[in-house]
Amino acid sequence: MARVVGIFVCLVIVVMDIIAGILGIKAEAAQNQEKHLRLWLFECKQPSHEAFLLGMAAAGLLALAHVLANLVGGCNVCTQEELSKASPSRQCSLACLFLTWVVLAVGLGLLVIGTMSNRKSRASCGLTHHHYLSLGGILCFVHAGFSVAYYVTATALP
Numbered sequence: 001m002a003r004v005v006g007i008f009v010c011l012v013i014v015v016m017d018i019i020a021g022i023l024g025i026k027a028e029a030a031q032n033q034e035k036h037l038r039l040w041l042f043e044c045k046q047p048s049h050e051a052f053l054l055g056m057a058a059a060g061l062l063a064l065a066h067v068l069a070n071l072v073g074g075c076n077v078c079t080q081e082e083l084s085k086a087s088p089s090r091q092c093s094l095a096c097l098f099l100t101w102v103v104l105a106v107g108l109g110l111l112v113i114g115t116m117s118n119r120k121s122r123a124s125c126g127l128t129h130h131h132y133l134s135l136g137g138i139l140c141f142v143h144a145g146f147s148v149a150y151y152v153t154a155t156a157l158p
Contacts, residue, residue, distance in 0.1 A: 017062065020062045024055065027115070027137075028131065063104075110136035
């Protein structure tokens with residue numbers, strides 16, 4: 001029974017991350033459809049309300065998937081001494097946990113920057129913010145892989 005629940009939880013996490021990734025990429029496409037004038041590194045563009053909503057949804061799903069992965073995987077914080085004596089499975093689990101946090105920080109940061117550049121009150125000129133939403137979307141897919149690897153290694157028998 002626990003194995004079935006584990007497979008279901010992994011599928012839910014993967015589906016949430018995949019949907020977040022697709023939404024991030026669609027937000028980038030919606031952003032690119034708006035009028036803009038570009039001169040070297042500077043760009044004047046109209047914000048896209050659709051890109052804003054899709055980016056917010058992608059960021060929310062990524063955060064929710066991360067919380068779910070950490071809740072079901074458990075918190076494996078230990079000291080350096082315990083880590084050196086830990087089994088390879090536990091060491092792999094901690095490495096995957098660390099990588100999920102890194103991917104979350106970078107991916108969520110990219111999604112938020114790309115989303116905030118599409119606020120309605122932000123019709124201005126400045127440095128270009130190209131590909132932030134799509135890169136954040138791609139990192140959602142990477143997050144899915146590390147989250148599943150973390151859950152599998154954290155719940156594996158030592």
